Amino acid sequence: xxHASPPSIGLARFSCLAFVLLAACRAGTGANETGSHAPxxxxxxxxxxxxxxxxxxxxxxxxAASELVHVEHVARGSKLVWVDFTAVAASTDDALVxxxxxxxxxxxxxxxxxxxxxxxxxxxxxxxxxxxxxxDVRGTKxxxxxxxxxxxxxxxxxxxLVQTSLSDAAVDPLLAMSALKRxxxxxxxxxxxxxxxxxxxxxxxxxxxxxxxxxxxxEVEPPIKLTSEAPIPGDPGPPVNTVCPVTGKPVDAKYKLxxxxxxxxxxxPNCPGEFSAHPEKYALKKP
Amino acid sequence: MQxxxxxxxxxxxxxxxxxxxxxxxxxxxxxxGTLALSSLLAKRASxxxxxxxxxxxxxxxxxxxxxxxxxxxxxQIDLWDHKPGxxxxxxxxxxxxxxxxxxxxxxxxxxxxxxxxxxxxKFSRYANNQDGIWISELMPHTASVANExxxxxxxxxxxxxxxxxxxxxxTGNQQPGRPSFGAWTSYGLGSANANLPTxxxxxxxxxxxxxxxxxxxxGSGFLPSxxxxxxxxxxxxxxxxLKDPDGVTRSDRRRMxxxxxxxxxxxxxxxxxxxxxxxxxxxxxxxxxxxxxxxxVDFSREDDETLEMYGPEVxxxxxxxxxxxxxxxxxxxxxxxxxxxxxxxxxxxxxxxxIRQQAGAVDRAQAALIKDLRRRGLLDETLVLWAGEFGRTxxxxxxxxxxxxxxxxxxxxFTLWLAGGxxxxxxxxxxxxxxxxxxxxxxxxxxDLHATLLKLLGFxxxxxxxxxxxxxxxxxxxxxxxxxxxxx
Numbered sequence: 015x016x017h018a019s020p021p022s023i024g025l026a027r028f029s030c031l032a033f034v035l036l037a038a039c040r041a042g043t044g045a046n047e048t049g050s051h052a053p054x055x056x057x058x059x060x061x062x063x064x065x066x067x068x069x070x071x072x073x074x075x076x077x078a079a080s081e082l083v084h085v086e087h088v089a090r091g092s093k094l095v096w097v098d099f100t101a102v103a104a105s106t107d108d109a110l111v112x113x114x115x116x117x118x119x120x121x122x123x124x125x126x127x128x129x130x131x132x133x134x135x136x137x138x139x140x141x142x143x144x145x146x147x148x149x150d151v152r153g154t155k156x157x158x159x160x161x162x163x164x165x166x167x168x169x170x171x172x173x174x175l176v177q178t179s180l181s182d183a184a185v186d187p188l189l190a191m192s193a194l195k196r197x198x199x200x201x202x203x204x205x206x207x208x209x210x211x212x213x214x215x216x217x218x219x220x221x222x223x224x225x226x227x228x229x230x231x232x233e234v235e236p237p238i239k240l241t242s243e244a245p246i247p248g249d250p251g252p253p254v255n256t257v258c259p260v261t262g263k264p265v266d267a268k269y270k271l272x273x274x275x276x277x278x279x280x281x282x283p284n285c286p287g288e289f290s291a292h293p294e295k296y297a298l299k300k301p
Numbered sequence: 302m303q304x305x306x307x308x309x310x311x312x313x314x315x316x317x318x319x320x321x322x323x324x325x326x327x328x329x330x331x332x333x334g335t336l337a338l339s340s341l342l343a344k345r346a347s348x349x350x351x352x353x354x355x356x357x358x359x360x361x362x363x364x365x366x367x368x369x370x371x372x373x374x375x376x377q378i379d380l381w382d383h384k385p386g387x388x389x390x391x392x393x394x395x396x397x398x399x400x401x402x403x404x405x406x407x408x409x410x411x412x413x414x415x416x417x418x419x420x421x422x423k424f425s426r427y428a429n430n431q432d433g434i435w436i437s438e439l440m441p442h443t444a445s446v447a448n449e450x451x452x453x454x455x456x457x458x459x460x461x462x463x464x465x466x467x468x469x470x471x472t473g474n475q476q477p478g479r480p481s482f483g484a485w486t487s488y489g490l491g492s493a494n495a496n497l498p499t500x501x502x503x504x505x506x507x508x509x510x511x512x513x514x515x516x517x518x519x520g521s522g523f524l525p526s527x528x529x530x531x532x533x534x535x536x537x538x539x540x541x542x543l544k545d546p547d548g549v550t551r552s553d554r555r556r557m558x559x560x561x562x563x564x565x566x567x568x569x570x571x572x573x574x575x576x577x578x579x580x581x582x583x584x585x586x587x588x589x590x591x592x593x594x595x596x597x598v599d600f601s602r603e604d605d606e607t608l609e610m611y612g613p614e615v616x617x618x619x620x621x622x623x624x625x626x627x628x629x630x631x632x633x634x635x636x637x638x639x640x641x642x643x644x645x646x647x648x649x650x651x652x653x654x655x656i657r658q659q660a661g662a663v664d665r666a667q668a669a670l671i672k673d674l675r676r677r678g679l680l681d682e683t684l685v686l687w688a689g690e691f692g693r694t695x696x697x698x699x700x701x702x703x704x705x706x707x708x709x710x711x712x713x714x715f716t717l718w719l720a721g722g723x724x725x726x727x728x729x730x731x732x733x734x735x736x737x738x739x740x741x742x743x744x745x746x747x748x749d750l751h752a753t754l755l756k757l758l759g760f761x762x763x764x765x766x767x768x769x770x771x772x773x774x775x776x777x778x779x780x781x782x783x784x785x786x787x788x789x
Contacts, residue, residue: 082495084635089360089759100635101494104596128633152677174678198678224676228445229727232433233426235385240419240703244389247735248398268394 094123106130128152134160150174158183182208200224253279259296260285357759362723363684373647374689381716383435387419415696418706430727439660442668455731466690480522483638487528494635496593498531503624507645509655523769526579535619622666650707684722752781
């Protein structure tokens with residue numbers, strides 16, 4: 015269970031690793047060669063190899079490797095990937111998005127273009143990705159016209175459009191997205207009435223516009239009164255005597271035991287033991 | 302293949318990896334030379350990072366963790382674990398049937414009495430997805446997001462003092478030396494943003510007693526050093542010596558790093574020490590952080606409403622509010638493990654006064670963090686954990702009055718909460734007895750918590766291992782069970 019034989023796994027790992035590094039080198043030497051991204055680093059070969067050897071290399075396109083774009087399988091053994099442009103958000107434009115994603119277009123399940131410099135063109139591109147489930151375009155310059163490119167989309171389930179400058183014209187395409195389950199629309203430029211319409215016409219759609227109500231207080235504790243009225247668990251009650259039967263000193267109510275149905279108090283922790291050993295010697299007179 | 306490489310395989314791989322680079326650099330020829338080397342080195346680090354990451358065992362619910370560690374151990378009795386019955390037990394002795402000979406710290410073992418100190422703070426019930434949750438008046442903002450939180454009232458730990466307690470929570474072992482949770486996460490998931498560390502630590506000074514915080518709480522133990530937490534400082538430069546000195550340009554810096562990198566490569570080839578690779582990776586990370594960190598800590602483009610939500614302290618670097626906002630910005634930028642330490646919860650004496658200040662410092666900001674992550678669509682993929690290293694005793698340490706009391710360390714039960722990232726929202730798990738002294742239902746061990754959080758990150762905690770000194774080590778050691786009731 016622990017280890018395969020060293021040479022075989024070593025070689026498999028190496029071939030897998032080499033694949034990624036080769037992609038990196040190729041990109042490094044030929045960053046300006048447009049069209050150099052074909053079969054090298056295509057998703058299918060990457061994930062196929064990953065499966066056999068134990069799955070460490072994601073299906074990096076050459077462009078993804080060269081631009082520090084994050085590519086990660088959504089699960090071990092799945093060919094689907096999450097692609098995240100966060101590390102290079104500031105320098106990410108429509109051209110880069112297309113260059114990075116084109117070679118793996120069939121594998122992209124989640125795409126994060128948050129805070130990038132993309133325009134509506136990348137929304138149209140994202141709409142054409144056949145397996146896209148989640149799209150995050152938070153904090154970009156997209157418009158309602160761009161969102162309309164998503165109208166016929168039947169597989170995107172979650173859409174993050176927060177901090178954008180949409181108009182109410184985005185509501186119709188959102189309503190038309192048949193697979194959409196969750197839409198994040200805080201500060202997206204949609205008016206109250208547009209949000210209300212979205213919620214009304216698609217009650218099953220979870221619309222988060224940053225307006226979720228605070229959890230309600232349903233009950234408030236009455237004013238606090240500190241007492242010591244409650245009976246102490248296991249406490250037999252007050253002792254019948256005020257003087258310790260062993261020493262004759264005053265009783266401390268902390269030290270007591272039950273003898274023949276009566277609670278007897280003692281002066282200190284030593285006396286109950288002595289009493290139990292010789293009850294006849296110390297027995298109090300029965301009342 | 303989920304098991305780690307055999308040392309021989311690792312060695313073999315390291316050799317081939319090096320030969321590959323050596324070869325690539327040579328065959329590219331002189332024309333490419335240093336020009337390509339810089340980009341090669343920079344990109345290599347990221348390519349290697351993705352190659353080295355283990356990757357999740359199954360589809361993760363959470364991509365990252367924000368861990369709010371309440372250093373010093375907050376009182377569960379005054380914040381979360383509502384025991385109204387104690388109000389009629391004021392100053393009674395803690396019954397032996399409850400204490401059951403529990404070991405005490407030397408700070409209270411000499412006390413002649415263990416008088417019950419009920420909380421003097423009023424609780425209210427808030428609607429959640431079950432039958433509601435009672436929360437103290439000290440945490441009104443946090444209560445307002447109760448429907449997002451999952452409270453565990455039945456946490457238990459083995460440690461009774463801070464140092465071993467925090468070490469246990471961070472590393473799964475009371476003795477120092479094991480990798481921290483954040484380092485395991487970095488090792489397992491790898492980086493999602495090559496321009497920032499995978500594990501970042503932020504510290505806030507508190508108001509009460511503060512115990513030492515050692516850097517090894519976020520150390521990488523025997524894992525490669527690049528997985529250790531990177532602490533951002535709260536005042537001045539977030540990272541010391543990150544800025545280039547006057548007269549040094551960025552291209553000078555690049556040339557210097559390329560040369561040092563080359564020398565390090567040669568040394569690594571000669572002595573085959575894995576830590577030299579870590580050093581090269583860290584140099585490259587520092588170079589990239591020169592660009593990424595100033596943008597990270599610049600709050601100038603946050604809108605007023607957001608700043609207002611975190612509270613007025615947000616503008617003061619190093620406060621819990623500022624660090625919560627920074628945590629959100631780190632989460633947005635793909636950092637895998639963000640750990641905030643809030644110091645000062647160790648209220649042995651004068652608990653009411655101290656906890657008012659402590660809770661006041663965290664309540665609004667942590668609620669804001671939850672709301673902010675939620676409205677940006679990030680909460681479902683970000684796991685938030687709020688926990689101290691243990692709980693506090695129901696009996697008073699020192700003099701008990703109507704207005705004042707103290708509480709000693711209590712490992713046998715305490716409360717933590719979780720949110721986001723696949724956690725069942727608006728729920729409560731586990732129960733303590735009438736004295737909040739013993740667990741009576743559904744105990745959760747620290748290893749169980751780790752196993753559960755790793756599951757949400759996509760890992761089988763029994764398979765995320767690292768071989769060191771001939772043994773496969775895990776975050777959960779040889780313990781831990783996933784608690785399915787905490788999962789959405």
